[in-house]
Amino acid sequence: MDSKLHIVQLTEANSTLGTTSWKSTSDSVRRALELHGCVVVDYDNVHAAAAAAVEGGVFGVLKEVFGLPLETKMKHKSGLLGFGYEGNYPEMPLFQCFGIEDGGTHQGIKDFTTLMWPHHHGHDIFCETIHSYSNLLSELHNTVMKMVVSSYGLDDKYYDNLVDSSLYMTRLIEYRPPGENESDIGLQSHRDKGFLTVIGTNEVRGLQIETPGGEWIDFEPSPSKFLVLAGEAFMAWSNGRIYSPLHRVVARGAEMEIRYSVGFFSFIGGILQVPEELVDNKNPLKFKPFNNLEFLEYCKNGGGPTTESAIITYCGI
Ligand SMILES: O=C(O)CCC(=O)C(=O)O
Numbered sequence: 001m002d003s004k005l006h007i008v009q010l011t012e013a014n015s016t017l018g019t020t021s022w023k024s025t026s027d028s029v030r031r032a033l034e035l036h037g038c039v040v041v042d043y044d045n046v047h048a049a050a051a052a053a054v055e056g057g058v059f060g061v062l063k064e065v066f067g068l069p070l071e072t073k074m075k076h077k078s079g080l081l082g083f084g085y086e087g088n089y090p091e092m093p094l095f096q097c098f099g100i101e102d103g104g105t106h107q108g109i110k111d112f113t114t115l116m117w118p119h120h121h122g123h124d125i126f127c128e129t130i131h132s133y134s135n136l137l138s139e140l141h142n143t144v145m146k147m148v149v150s151s152y153g154l155d156d157k158y159y160d161n162l163v164d165s166s167l168y169m170t171r172l173i174e175y176r177p178p179g180e181n182e183s184d185i186g187l188q189s190h191r192d193k194g195f196l197t198v199i200g201t202n203e204v205r206g207l208q209i210e211t212p213g214g215e216w217i218d219f220e221p222s223p224s225k226f227l228v229l230a231g232e233a234f235m236a237w238s239n240g241r242i243y244s245p246l247h248r249v250v251a252r253g254a255e256m257e258i259r260y261s262v263g264f265f266s267f268i269g270g271i272l273q274v275p276e277e278l279v280d281n282k283n284p285l286k287f288k289p290f291n292n293l294e295f296l297e298y299c300k301n302g303g304g305p306t307t308e309s310a311i312i313t314y315c316g317i
């Protein structure tokens with residue numbers, strides 16, 4: 001097994017539908033998601049410059065929001081698993097996060113900042129910085145989704161339907177370094193329960209992804225590199241072609257700095273079913289139609305195994 005994550009360079013040219021390099025780029029993104037369930041995207045200079053411009057600011061403003069008093073942070077609530085404020089878990093004390101619904105939109109971030117900084121009617125620098133970074137992640141999310149649909153030879157309407165029915169979450173995460181005698185677990189190993197996740201981080205290592213063969217591989221952070229991960233809903237939609245990997249965050253011995261990450265997550269609303277083009281005699285239907293948000297609720301209530309694919313228990317045939 002290849003012990004490196006698959007890296008794809010995305011440029012303006014190869015990530016635009018209809019260009020000569022679109023097909024080969026889409027195929028390599030799709031292949032990486034089938035083999036590893038993830039792909040590292042290295043954005044070209046144009047995007048990297050945009051990323052770098054906001055990157056310096058992003059992780060600075062994150063420090064501010066996580067530094068707010070606990071009672072302020074706890075005002076951010078949601079009934080959905082992983083949305084809302086989370087932290088102070090005895091089994092992973094280093095971790096805290098805010099899951100912001102519609103965090104790719106200006107309004108979503110604006111509402112969040114108004115809640116966190118009510119006396120200042122929000123926090124404009126925070127709002128603009130997080131919104132532009134989230135936008136970058138969302139653009140990348142849509143490009144990858146379009147590439148996979150296209151690489152399977154499916155009509156664009158599948159992409160349009162997925163995008164139109166998606167519920168999006170931007171998750172801001174902080175991992176502080178462990179104290180003496182404290183566990184080094186930042187985030188316990190899990191598979192994402194949505195469709196597709198895009199993660200950007202500061203330059204502190206710690207994110208690891210497990211290959212289907214059971215080997216843990218480090219994601220090497222850099223301002224122009226983003227990790228795209230397939231969730232279990234994507235695996236089911238693709239009739240099991242796309243893999244959804246276990247991943248975790250471990251505070252590594254030498255890295256005693258705070259690790260920040262921003263994740264952009266999609267969940268599909270309504271009923272999700274395998275496109276009929278992905279089912280034939282050689283590939284019989286493996287998943288019943290399902291509701292991604294009900295699957296999330298099922299996982300929240302402890303349903304399904306944690307290391308095996310919960311989606312197989314939930315709606316596998
Ligand atoms: O912080 C990271 O890099 C990973 C976060 C993650 O896996 C998640 O929030 O589901």
Ligand SMILES: [Fe+2]
Pocket residue numbers: 190191192247
């Ligand atoms: Fe995850």
